[in-house]
Amino acid sequence: MVELEAIEMDSIFHALSDATRREMLHELADGERTVGQLAEPFAISLAAASKHIKVLEGAGLIRREIRGRTHLCRLEPGPLASAHQWLSFYERFWSGRLDVLERLLREEDARESTNPKRGDEK
Secondary structure (H helix, E strand, O other), rough: OOHHHHHHHHHHHHOOHHHHHHHHHHHHOOOOHHHHHHHHHOOOHHHHHHHHHHHHHHOEEEEEEEEEEEEEEEEEEEHHHHHHHHHHHHHHHHHHHHHHHHHHHHHHHHHHHHHHOOOOOO
């Protein structure tokens, strides 16, 4: 089970590692798009767009439906929730570390304001 989850997570993060694919997902958050509509902002060929879409499909991030000759893509948010859950551990980790740093800096500022340096005295 753990190995399957690792493979799925690797696939999700691989798909998200490319700026073009991230932008395609962003576009799909507003509703379904054709392959041509997804390719248009990048000035890439339909073949190149299709390769990006296959990576997103492989990660389970989108679903493609064929209607006649038109390929419509739709966002599948479930895997993004899994990635967010995984990342939330690190968010909590860094938030805790930054809270400690902020506390230490405030303590240092308080010490410096109550004990001015010799050169600072008038």
